[in-house]
Amino acid sequence: MSGAAQRRRKRRIEWLVFAALSLASLALAVWLAGNYGTRQAAEALRAQAAGSATLDIAVLRSELEKQRTLSLVLSRDPDVLATLSSPDAARIGAMNAKLESLNAGARSAVIYLIDRTGLAIASSNWKEDISFVGTNYAFRPYFTEAVAKGDTEHFALGTVSQRPGLYIARRIDGPGGMQGVIVVKVEFFSVEEDWHRSGAIVYVTDPRGIVLLTSQPEWRFMAQAPIAAEEAARIRSSLQFGDSPLTVLPIRRSQASTPGADFVSLRGSGLHLASASKVPTTSWQLHLLEPAARALAAGAATLRSITFAVVGATLVLLGILLHRRQRAIARTAELTEAQIELEHRVEARTLDLSQSNALLSAEIDERRKVEAKLQTARDELTQANRLAILGQITAGLAHEVNQPVAAIRSFADNAAIFLDRSEPVPARQNLATIAGLTEKIADIIAQLRSFARKATGDVGPVPLRDVLDGALLLVGIRARRQGAEIDVDPVADDLRVAANRVRLEQVLVNLLQNALEALEGRAVQAIHIGIAGEGDLVRLTVSDNGPGLAPEVTAHLFTPFTTTKPGGLGLGLVISKDIVEEFGGRLEVESQPGQGCRFLITLKRAEKEG
Structure with a gap:
């Protein structure tokens, strides 16, 4: 087999190995990604x-605390005690009207007053067909527990209304001891509707794992785990949940669950991430x-696409380098073969030296020409190799770091000249300037690292000057x-101000970046940052002399996906507004077409710690 055929066979093998390794590497990278x-x-x-659970709990607690306060106030109301002490028709009528008015204002389900025997003598629903007046509730657990303990809360299905709710009961004591019990029933249908509209499935369970509140009405009074037959019979006999079968929820733990991320599957709804949080005060x-x-599918697909593109491009580059390497090796082999053949021809010519001096001279000249060509080829190969190595070396410094470095070199040269002249004072000043420039470089790098770090989310006293300096350093370039x-x-x-430094810098950088984008291409580009203190508030404004915004855009500027940028998502200002409101402040905008744009941040003034 000739040398050329051997080289072709070797190249084919190399390409087969390269293709196999490339496919394996690409598959592994995409799988890992x-x-x-x-x-x-x-x-x-x-x-x-x-975050969603925290918000849902806050809404639920708000409703609970409001109704608890109502029951506490009523338990100490002189009119309530007077009605229990002397339950004549006039007082009962006045109490019915009062409870009806309070119930409408507090948006509770029903408020009713029970005497010491358990008989409801006044109720907010006294006008309705299902009026509680005249019904004896001595058998209800919330009555007996309130009498015994002073106050209690009991979730159950209403015996008259057949509507579930939380009964908040408080004992009313008078000079002669226990006089009666005030009960506020709370229904959570509006809260459940809000949960349902959120898109997630939300439900609340009691210590036994029975569902009390839920965004899925069909789940009410179902259980997280099977309940023992004896316990189930006791619950049904108490009529707490009516005749509900207490069946198990259609939730199954998924094999996709990992530590810290509990995934469950629902019949007909697919995979869900499950989390549980305690509701405080309950x-x-x-x-x-x-x-x-x-x-999960979108996260995997996105990273797989990116990995496929990056690894694929890398493999293409490696293939180009392999092709060039094979060409260089083939060219070297051809030159080597030419040199060997030349040597054979020289030997053959040498054998003919005795026959003709003229032929010998011609052979020598030819050999010199071939050697010159060989040397030229070697020089070209060396140059190509050198260019290939130089092509792999890339370096660059950011513009803002390059200027201080050049200045440091200049001041260092000047300092050396001053020292040669025995002038230490200006030399020391140059060295101090060099130190300041190095600090500037360090500040740039430190600020970039600080800005990239995850904010803890804590809110506390933040020097406004530091926040402004950090934001201006990031957008100044x-x-x-x-x-x-x-300005x-x-x-x-x-x-x-009361804020979080990194997150407040994020808001300022976002507003400044928007202003710079609005000013691009204008002859005069001016941005003004104003600071004004008004009592316990600090007002920070960012205004520009850009084209401004149309009224229809301004009206929906803080609505998700509202944007004036061709490739924008319309989420930057929405996120900024949420951050400022988390600090207890406000973010507002004022703009007219052709008169620029002005954003106003209002924050609480904070005292220095310590």
Whole structure:
């Protein structure tokens, strides 16, 4: 087999090995990326579920505390005690009207007054067909427990209304001892409707695992786990949940569950992320089932696509390098074969030296020409190799770091000249300037790292000057390159606001970036940052002389997906508004077409810690 055929066979083998390794590497990378993307999506879902659960619990607690306060106030109301002490028709009529008015204002289900025998003598629904007046509730657990303990809360199905709710009962004591019990029934249908509209499945269970509140009405009074027959019979006999069968919820733990991320599957609803949180001041637990199948698939698909593109491009580059390497080796082999053949021809010519001096001279000349060609080929190969190595070396420094470095070199040279002249004072000044420039470089890097770090979310006293300096450092490079002027009002060193530094910087950077984008291409580009203190409030404004916004855009500017940018998502200002409101502040906008745009941030003034 000739050398050329051997080289072709070797190249084919190399390409087969390269293709096999490339396909294996690509498949492995895409598989690993899919797993990692799924885990990241699960973490994002957990964070979203935690936030949703906190909000749902806050809404539930707000409703509970309002009704608890109502029952407490009524238990100490002189009119209520007077009605129990002397239940004549006039007082009962006045009490019915009072309870009816309070019930409408507090948006409770019903409020009723029970005497010491358990008989309801006044009720907010006294006009209705299902009036509680005249009904004896001595058998109800909330009455007996309130009499014994002073107050109690009991969730049950109404014996008259057949509607579920929480009965908040408080004992009313008078000079002669226990006079009666005031009961406020709370129904949570509006809360459940809000949960249903959120898209997630939300339900609340008691210590036995029985569902009390739920965004899925068909789940009410179902259980998380099978209840023992004896316990189920006792519950049914108490009429707490009527004749509900107490069947088990249609929830099954999924094999996709991982530590910290509990996935469950629902019949007909697919995969969900499950989380449970205790409802403070109660014995309840709030459970949240967040739809997860689509989010997990999207997370895996996104990372797989990115990985496929990056690894695929890398493999294509490696294939090009392999092709060039094979060509270089083939060219070297051809030159080597040519050199060997030349040597054979020289030997053959040498044997003919004795026959003709003329032929010998011709052979020598030819050999010199071939050697010259060989040397030229070697030089070209060396040059190509050198260019290939140089092509792999890339370096660059950011513009803002490059300027201080050049200045450091200049000041260092000047310092050496001053030292040669025995002038230590200006030399020391140059060295101090060098130190300042290095600090500037360190500040740039430190600020970028600080801005990229995850905010803890804690709110406390934050120096406003530090926040402004950080935001201006981040957007200053773009502003200078764009030719925009940023004017800032003087800020007192001790001026502090209640916020989180990294998150407040995020808001300012977002507003400044929007202003710079609005000013692009304008002859005069001006941005003004104003600071004003008004009592316990600090007002921070960011205004520009850009084209402004149309009234229809301004009206919906803080609505998700409202944007004036061609490729924008319309989420930046929505997120900024949420951040400011988390600090207890406000974010507002004022704009007219052709008159620029002005954003107003109102924050609470904070005192210095310590």
